[in-house]
Amino acid sequence: MPTPKRITGVLAPVVTPFKRDLSPDVARYLRHCKWLLDHGCAGLAVFGTNSEANSLSADERMVLLEQLIHGGVPAERLMPGTGCCALTDSVRLTAHAVKLGCAGVLMLPPFYYKGVSDEGLYRNFAEVIERVGDSRLQLYLYHIPPVSQMPISLALIERLLKHYPGTAAGVKDSSGDWNNTRAMLEAFAGSGFDVFAGSEVFLLDNMRGGGKGCITATGNINPGAINRLFENWQGPNADALQKDITATRNVMQKYPMMAALKAVIAHYGRDPDWATVRPPLVELAPERKKSLVAELEGRDFDMPGLARESAAATA
């Protein structure tokens, strides 16, 4: 197989549905992935932070990825998260994703030990690349210091790009700090290194700076509107489109994101079981869910076709 074509546009870190016994719910998962691809997502960053991926074992992730692909989700639209605390897990998940033909992988740094040096992080990524040993690997670095507590510095990116120019493919910047995204764009966007904003709030700025799109939690529920901006970022309405999706994002940000995304999907899909999360997360309390939905309705928010598809599946 050749090196996969790089994804640009809007990617969702797909939320992972669980049955009441907390096992992954493959039927709902496949349905949601297909809905996302049909409604604006260029790709699916499965097993991201908002996927509760770190609440899944390595084996659970591998089985789910196979089930997605066998269920009809094209591998060339997948960018699974494969960065774990343990080097051996990261190697195993990454090799598996490459072998299945995934467009790329989105890799967290090992995040248990704190205050680790750039040298140590470099060795981690280099070791994964060397052990996977496959030129098809497209590695996207996942910079999310508020959660991982383990930043990925510009110097580290520079070193990886220098040593693995065909492999170090890009970054997702979830720092929430536009100055950092701008610095990444200025330093690397000209070298074929694809910068994705970690939130649609920065999508227009990112595109204007030479970025390639965004990988965003709310891509799970609002992919159509976010993609409209991606497709029209050079058009006359771009600022208005940005303002609109930012307003929806701002509603979501008032709530614990993962539980809120699932509550919204449960509501608009008329499928209450969607709300289930794995510990240590907790589902949204009923009154919080009510206020979230009321705020979204106030914005004429909708998830077109979701209830119909979910009704058809459970009929």
Add this chain to the structure above:
Amino acid sequence: MPTPKRITGVLAPVVTPFKRDLSPDVARYLRHCKWLLDHGCAGLAVFGTNSEANSLSADERMVLLEQLIHGGVPAERLMPGTGCCALTDSVRLTAHAVKLGCAGVLMLPPFYYKGVSDEGLYRNFAEVIERVGDSRLQLYLYHIPPVSQMPISLALIERLLKHYPGTAAGVKDSSGDWNNTRAMLEAFAGSGFDVFAGSEVFLLDNMRGGGKGCITATGNINPGAINRLFENWQGPNADALQKDITATRNVMQKYPMMAALKAVIAHYGRDPDWATVRPPLVELAPERKKSLVAELEGRDFDMPGLARESAAATA
């Protein structure tokens, strides 16, 4: 099998040796475990923070635990770390350790997601206990907020003790905050809940407050002296013994702990391969190693018998 007898005294979070290809080195591991048990350790908290356990996959941990026990380390002296980000991994590792007859397990909270509620953490631990479903399980909570960034509150301990009185067995407090350890002792030491200091610096205070010992990184290299204080904490020399082990600890704390522990074992065992760490950690630079050893020599520090055993094994 009956519920195992609880360990009291000094436990080491055993450092995990790696071969040059970064795979676990079982022969060196077994040798070090036996040296520790022969030189002052009451128990071995394998797969702790200082064991680089979070750089090992779940399967690697399970295989190593079996190899230890089959190699002659008594299960009743083992307290493996089994707390992972993924509920399913925590359940699997915990059930495995209980089945093998381990004295207890030392359980990190799931540590990827930040700002998680006590309700979510309670559900995590309760779910593990329920799924393991074995009255022999002795669960020690692992409070290490500087690394896990996920504290275990007094309210959470109280709730677990109330619902699982025979199972919630104790805590390791690695907060580095004596006021927190004291609060745990005052609240729970009278209820059969065993409080271990996370550093020998607090060993005497912990014993005087009703605690049961310490689980400490430097137990890997200085178990004899630390155990002398444990055995004589009510004796006339207790404060002098405390002062001595604190001084050695203070030397170690100037260096990155895991690399420093391995450098010390490599030096005193005349076995340079011991220094290997897995990414994202980095071994001690030669000049740092030299200054560490010089500081220890200045304190007449030794690891009795280590070089002899290591020479015999490699002869």
